[in-house]
Amino acid sequence: MNLIVFTILAMLAATAVTVARIRDLWAAIMFTGIYSFLSASWMLILDAPDVAFTEAAVGAGISTVLMLSTLVLIGPSDAGRRKPALVPLTVVAITGCALVYGTLDMPHFGDPNDPIHLHPRPSFVEKSQVDMHGLPNVITAVLASYRGYDTLGETTVVLTAGIAVLLILRKEKDEPEREAAAQ
């Protein structure tokens, strides 16, 4: 088990570094797809199959396609500069160190005395069978019933995002005529 975990995490890190270093945008998009698949496997190991579904479908599938269609629109060349950028490197290094320092205070993975394992999760797990008339999936019960407002808000966020993309990107019907008039 540990061998699989460490292999996946090492491959995740290697893929992330490759994505950052590679200059060919098409290859970089393919590597982000690989990264998503690896994260999906990692989430499956953490017993979160629904998150793994989403990661595989959104991260590896849909967002890869969207990035490829963007690539077709903007062209495959990357005008990135080659000279070393010291200031950004320092900023990233400091932020990274701060983040790692922040994780030192976090409870250990799977620790039964974690705050999330003491409150309020146990009450959800214990009560959901009675509250939901025997609905076995606690996650669905939490998402759709205990936290129903929350999920309504999330769905609205998805709708808003879709409307925003439509407003920004949709081609107007009279756009070719307008371009012709501008010329």
Next chain:
Amino acid sequence: MIAFPIIRVVTKLLIPYILLFGFYVQFHGDFGPGGGFQAGVILAAALILYGLVFGLQAVQRVVPAWAVEKMMAMGVLIYAGTGITTILLGGKFLDYEVLDHHLLPGILPHGQHLGIFVVELGVGITVTAVMTMIFYTFAGRKHVL
């Protein structure tokens, strides 16, 4: 894409199973892992795969853009409408318990169960539609595919 018969045939073989899996994740979400969001993205991925291989026109013959636009809002309407229904039946907003005694008792499942099912359906419809619509708008900018 006419030059890649293997991709076309494999896609045609796979899409029914992807759709079936999407619907399974949607309607079995109360019992197993899954739910509206997951099912929505899986269904949208099937549509996008079809669009990638057979072209934007082909997928828009199956699900036209105007229908996807309506579905985007319809999912949220179904979700919020469930809440309004529970208010009209005398409960609080999204209080599924009141559905138990009013909507075909004995035929439909318990209130909580029914409410979660309908609400997840709304989430699924919105997510499918939004993902598909984002793909349509990206792919429709130029004749990309």
